[in-house]
Amino acid sequence: MKTLNTITVEADKQRNASGTRDWGTFRITSRCCLSNEMVKSICGRHEMIGQSFTFNETKNEDGYVYEGSYDCWSD
Numbered sequence: 873m874k875t876l877n878t879i880t881v882e883a884d885k886q887r888n889a890s891g892t893r894d895w896g897t898f899r900i901t902s903r904c905c906l907s908n909e910m911v912k913s914i915c916g917r918h919e920m921i922g923q924s925f926t927f928n929e930t931k932n933e934d935g936y937v938y939e940g941s942y943d944c945w946s947d
Contacts, residue, residue: 875899877904886939896920896944903935911938 885896898920902910913923922944930937 877902879906879914881914883918883920885920891946893943893945894919895941897940897941900938901935902938904939905936908927911940914938922947 877930880899880901882899883896884898885894887894893923898915898918900914901905906914911927912921912925915925915927920942922942926942927938927940930939
């Protein structure tokens with residue numbers, strides 16, 4: 873049996889005028905369950921991780937949904 877899993881990443885990203893703060897929300901959908909580390913890795917690759925990072929997992933008829941937010945400050 874061949875399995876196919878598509879992971880979809882949706883994001884609303886913001887950056888302040890001086891470029892020292894990034895923040896936003898994200899939604900990741902997957903037919904298969906993802907580990908916490910996998911969700912963090914996906915967010916890191918899309919520059920959606922920082923000092924404040926949180927998400928919740930829910931399951932629906934299409935699979936799994938991971939919704940969260942992040943806030944990153946730099947000098």
